[in-house]
Amino acid sequence: MAIISLHQVSKRYPGGFEALKGVSFAVEAGEMLFLTGHSGAGKTTLLKLIAAIERANGGTVLVNGQNVSSMRAAAIPYLRRNLGLVFQGQKLLYDRSVFDNVMLPLVVTGQPYREAARRARAALDKVGLLNRERANPVTLSGGEQQRLCVARAVVNRPAILLADEPTASLDAAYADEIMEMFSAFNQVGVTILVATHDQQLIGKYRKRVLALDHGKLQ
Amino acid sequence: MRAWFQHHRLSLAQTAARLGRSPFATLLNVVAIGVALALPFGVYCLLANLESLSHKITFEPQLTVFLARETSKADVTALEGRLRGARGVRAVRFISREAALADLGRSGGLSEVITSLPQNPLPDAFVVTLAASDPVTADRLEVEFKSFPKVAHVQADSAWVKRLDALLRLGRTGVLLLSGLLGIALVAVTFNTIRLQILTQRDEIELCRLIGATHAYIRRPFFYLGSLLGFLGGLAALGIVVAGLVFLNRDLVGIAQLYGSDLRLALPSPQEMGVVLAAAAALGWLGAHLSVSRHLHETYR
Numbered sequence: 068m069a070i071i072s073l074h075q076v077s078k079r080y081p082g083g084f085e086a087l088k089g090v091s092f093a094v095e096a097g098e099m100l101f102l103t104g105h106s107g108a109g110k111t112t113l114l115k116l117i118a119a120i121e122r123a124n125g126g127t128v129l130v131n132g133q134n135v136s137s138m139r140a141a142a143i144p145y146l147r148r149n150l151g152l153v154f155q156g157q158k159l160l161y162d163r164s165v166f167d168n169v170m171l172p173l174v175v176t177g178q179p180y181r182e183a184a185r186r187a188r189a190a191l192d193k194v195g196l197l198n199r200e201r202a203n204p205v206t207l208s209g210g211e212q213q214r215l216c217v218a219r220a221v222v223n224r225p226a227i228l229l230a231d232e233p234t235a236s237l238d239a240a241y242a243d244e245i246m247e248m249f250s251a252f253n254q255v256g257v258t259i260l261v262a263t264h265d266q267q268l269i270g271k272y273r274k275r276v277l278a279l280d281h282g283k284l285q
Numbered sequence: 286m287r288a289w290f291q292h293h294r295l296s297l298a299q300t301a302a303r304l305g306r307s308p309f310a311t312l313l314n315v316v317a318i319g320v321a322l323a324l325p326f327g328v329y330c331l332l333a334n335l336e337s338l339s340h341k342i343t344f345e346p347q348l349t350v351f352l353a354r355e356t357s358k359a360d361v362t363a364l365e366g367r368l369r370g371a372r373g374v375r376a377v378r379f380i381s382r383e384a385a386l387a388d389l390g391r392s393g394g395l396s397e398v399i400t401s402l403p404q405n406p407l408p409d410a411f412v413v414t415l416a417a418s419d420p421v422t423a424d425r426l427e428v429e430f431k432s433f434p435k436v437a438h439v440q441a442d443s444a445w446v447k448r449l450d451a452l453l454r455l456g457r458t459g460v461l462l463l464s465g466l467l468g469i470a471l472v473a474v475t476f477n478t479i480r481l482q483i484l485t486q487r488d489e490i491e492l493c494r495l496i497g498a499t500h501a502y503i504r505r506p507f508f509y510l511g512s513l514l515g516f517l518g519g520l521a522a523l524g525i526v527v528a529g530l531v532f533l534n535r536d537l538v539g540i541a542q543l544y545g546s547d548l549r550l551a552l553p554s555p556q557e558m559g560v561v562l563a564a565a566a567a568l569g570w571l572g573a574h575l576s577v578s579r580h581l582h583e584t585y586r
Contacts, residue, residue, distance in 0.1 A: 120495070141500070148497035158492050174295070175498040177288025223496075 069093035069129070070227060070258050071117060076126035076136075078112050078282075086112040088282045089126070094260065096226070099253040101269050102262040104279035110262035111155065113279070114229045117260070118150055119143045130227070148176055151220035151257075153213075153230040159204040165191070165215060166200040172223045190222040194248060210241030217248055227258045234265060242268060292502065300509040303482075311514075314478055318471050318518025318565065323525035325464040326553075326561055330526055332456045334550045335449075346415040346423055350430050351408045351438040360435050361409060367433060368413055373422045376414040382407045408437060468568050471518065475511045475572025482510060483580045500581065507577045508570055515569020519562040527552055 072093040078086045086109045094100060102110050115121040116128050116136070123136040130146060138146065159168055169190055173183035191197045194214040196207075204212060213233060220228060230249065234242035246261075246268060253259050263269065269276055278285040304311045350368065352361070361379070368377045380388075385407045390396040413430070415423060423441055430439045483490065490503055530550050541548035553561075 118495070144494075144497045144499045144502075146497075147495065152495055154495070158488060158495075160489055160492065162489075171493070172496040174292070175493055175496055175502060177292060179288065180291065219496075 068096060070096040070098075070131060071260070072129045073113075073116075074127045074129075076116065076123045076128055078109075078116060078121060079124050086282055087116075087123075090279075090282070090284050091126075092277055092284060094258060096258055097253070097256050098275070099249070099259040099261070099272075100275040100277060101272075102260060102277045102279065103264060103266070103269060106264065108279040109282045110264075110279055111231055114231050114260070114262055117227075118152060118229060119146055148172075148223060149226050151223065151225035151228040153216050153220045153228070153233045155231045155235070159212060159215060159219075161203060161205050163203075164200065165196060165202050165204055165207070168204060168215060169218050169222050172219060176223065186224075187222055190218040193221070193251075194218040210237055210244065213237060213241065213245060214248070217245065221252060221257070225257065227260070228252060230259070230261045232263055233261065234263060234268060243271075246272070292505065296506040296509050297513075300506050300513055303510070304513065311517075314474065314514055315517045315521050317474055318514065318569075319521025319525055321467040321470045321474070322518060322522035322561065322565055323529075325460050325467055326522055327526045327529055328456070328463065329460045330530060330553050330557075331550070332453060332460060333553075335456075336453050337551070346417065347441075348413045348415065348423065348427055348430065349440045350411040350413060350433075350436055351440070352410065353435050353437040354408060356409060356435045364433060364435060365411065368411055368430070371426060371429060373416050373426060374413055375416040378412045378414075380410045380412060382409050385410065468564075471515065471565065471568045472572040472575070475514055475569045476576045478514060479507050479511055479573045479576035480580065482507065483577065503581070504574075504577045507573050511569040511571075511573025511576075512566045513569070515565040515567070515572075516562060518569070519565030522565065523553075523558055523561060 074091050076090045077088050080086060090109075090113065102113060104110055112121060116123050117130060119135045119138060126136070128135040131149060133142075133146065135146065160171070166187060169187040170183055173186060178186070188197060188200070191200055194217055196211060196214055196218060199207065199211070204215060207215060217230075217233070220230075228249070233245050233249075237245065242265070249259050249261060250272065350364075352364070356364075365377060365379060368374060382405050386399060386405050389407070390399045413426070415426065427439050427441055430436055493503055530552055534549050537549055
């Protein structure tokens with residue numbers, strides 16, 4: 068059963084730029100796939116539509132059977148709790164520790180503190196940052212910061228992980244590390260959609276690839 | 286439910302910590318709100334004191350009718366009959382000029398002056414007590430009595446009390462207006478403070494929305510911030526007003542002693558203080574509400 072399915076989705080930004088034109092595809096639960104294409108092809112827009120950060124102008128975007136493009140604003144937070152997002156431009160909070168950054172999704176969803184702390188430490192352990200939990204994210208390297216973002220994205224045990232250029236600005240060793248982590252999450256059942264233009268990385272994994280070209284799927 | 290309480294506790298703690306991190310800015314905000322509230326509340330306290338003073342004076346609707354010199358006994362008796370006969374009069378008491386002089390000598394400490402007078406300067410008088418205290422009857426009777434023969438002058442004894450009452454009413458309206466205006470100022474101050482706070486926390490708000498925070502979750506800390514600012518401003522206002530009253534009392538005690546009376550300003554009651562604090566917190570909350578709603582609406586559809 069498809070966990071994400073798009074049907075004839077189009078997105079036009081104010082000013083007339085058409086980011087997506089009639090895009091249709093489906094992602095099975097537990098699948099891992101790549102979304103590729105040149106810069107400006109619509110990769111980020113597509114991920115934003117799935118996470119209800121943007122709304123489609125036409126077509127339907129179904130996530131877990133819910134039509135995201137016509138969802139009430141009040142329901143959107145609950146949709147997002149099922150999604151792990153690794154954003155471009157990171158968005159770590161530098162006024163608090165590594166540990167508190169990972170705690171945030173659990174605090175937002177109102178988990179009891181003790182249980183939340185346990186899960187936050189487990190997530191930090193998975194990305195190899197447990198010994199840095201008291202540090203400020205500013206003191207972390209680029210690769211460590213990206214790993215921290217991954218820990219924050221998975222701490223809520225989301226069914227779906229959306230990653231937008233997670234390995235951009237990382238050197239090859241760090242990029243491999245991140246992809247290995249995604250692969251490991253996928254093996255425990257998380258559906259993973261990775262947008263990247265790094266063909267070398269895509270080549271390493273035998274996964275389905277969706278290629279976008281000027282807003283259309285090839 | 287537990288999560289909800291947990292977040293409320295957390296919000297409050299974070300808000301307090303946030304205020305504590307910029308103590309100078311917080312202090313200035315609190316003082317601004319405190320001064321704005323102290324003004325109407327201080328005037329209110331002074332008026333309340335004046336009012337209780339005016340209520341201590343027994344309000345008896347009386348007219349004093351002074352007679353012309355050289356009024357004969359017969360004229361006095363005739364006049365007394367007419368006064369008693371007038372509509373709305375309850376009692377009439379005659380005070381002869383001799384009795385009035387003796388009374389003056391006893392009460393005012395003026396006996397020496399009085400004995401040195403070549404003749405009694407006081408006229409005969411009637412003290413007329415009215416049946417009702419409505420000003421219309423008093424005015425009507427005053428005019429009526431003036432037209433009687435041998436009447437030199439009619440004085441409404443309660444006029445100044447009425448005037449004071451009218452002034453106090455005016456004062457109360459003034460306090461209401463002032464409270465309204467400065468209440469708006471308080472809302473404006475918190476509106477701006479919260480707006481700045483939202484701007485500095487823009488990244489955090491954006492992130493929280495992306496990881497599934499509800500609107501209520503995002504607004505809550507700002508509501509606390511607004512209410513807390515208002516509450517602290519209310520405390521500051523109480524401090525200013527109480528300090529002001531205590532200060533005034535120190536001078537007033539000196540003056541009152543000179544007049545041999547025990548005049549001092551009463552401090553506001555706990556209930557009044559509670560109302561001020563609650564109103565300040567509520568206005569702070571309102572400012573925060575307007576600010577947060579406006580910002581979130583502008584940023585996200």
